[in-house]
Amino acid sequence: MFARSGRFNRPPSRRQVSRPGVARAAAVAVVAAAAAFAFSTGDAAENPDAVPLDAPTALVLANAAPSAPATHERTRAAPATHERTRAAPAPTAGRTRPPTVRMPMSKVAPVFSFKGFRDDANLRLNGSATVADGRLVLASGRDRAGSAWATTRIDPSRSFSTGFSFEISKISDGIAFVVQGQSRTARGSSGEGLGYGARPDTGRPRIQPSLAVEFDTWPNRFDPVDRQHVAVTRNGDVTRHLVWKEPGFSLYGRGVVNVWIDYDARLHRLRVYVSGTSGFRPARPLLTTFVDLRRIVGTGQAHVGLTGGTGITTVADPVAAVTAWNLKLR
Secondary structure (H helix, E strand, C coil): CHHHHHHHHCCCCHHHCCHHHHHHHHHHHHHHHHHHHHHHHHHHHHCHHHCCCCCCHHHHHHHCCCCCCHHHHHHHHCCHHHHHHHHCCCCHHHHHCCCCCCCCCCCCCCCEEECCCCCCCCEEEEECCEEECCEEEEEECCCCEEEEEECCCECCCCCEEEEEEEEECCCCCEEEEEEECCCCCCCCCCHHHCCCCECHHHCCCCCCCEEEEEEECCCCCCCCCCCCEEEEEECCECCCCCEEECCCCCCCCCCCEEEEEEEECCCCEEEEEEECCCCCCCCCCCEEEECCHHHHHCCCCEEEEEEEECCCCCCCCCEEEEEEEEEEEC
16 A cells, blocks of 8 residues: 555656646746746836836737826937927017018018118108117107108019018007008007008098908907907008908007018918017918008009007007018019
8 A cells, every 4th residue: 555655745847747737837937937937027016217218018018007297208218309399399489580571582672671770761751750779769758640751662563572570569559561652751540540541430540442361469359359469451541451360369568469460462462471489481361361562552653651649548658669671572
């Protein structure tokens, strides 16, 4: 009995190992390997510096311990997003950059280009308009109106592009870009007239014939909206807007506002672009309207300029000034 018992307790040879035994041994090996990997990963989760930065994102997220937030591991494992941000920073410096008119043909010379204003050369100033501290100040103080016309006139039957930068320090009434056939001394009313127009029923001066793009910072009862807006008007009538839209940001008290205006004489299309964040022209215009500028102005030699106005109820010492301006014919 003892001998038979000893024979049955003898360990089997390799040739006698059954297939179920092989399966059990393989399972034990897999469990041991998984436990070792989980243990090493758990150490890495407790010590983020141990996680390789070049590890695949999915692998890190799948193996991270619950205490390791997925957002942290994704940031460490995929630094490409960070590098992209460093390579293409936001153009914050563009706030003070004057807008540049880009033409289809770079050889087209500008009719005029003011990169700052040293003096009033090549300008005709009227009313409260003056040049001070490198800027063209259109209106300063209360109840003022000013206009500034380029001494070089343009043919309104030709296409053109113009760009300018302006600053309005405090809420007043606003400024306007104007093309007109009246005279080089033309000037509209202060306050709601923005230096180019007036209400027709008041008998106050307004510039006509003309087309204006106004940047109105003071809401009046006849305005299409009780907030700031950009609009196109005709013949100095500030009560009738051919097209208008809110700019989406404040036109005063925020530094430089950049404007681009394109007129296509063949299509009779006027487009206005506005930016309060950078000197880069937006991809889409804020306003688009169709007007025959030659027919509106009524002359082959039109004056182009900028106007501004303040009212009697504005805050003390508002200043509406232009810091750069250029224009090219096409």
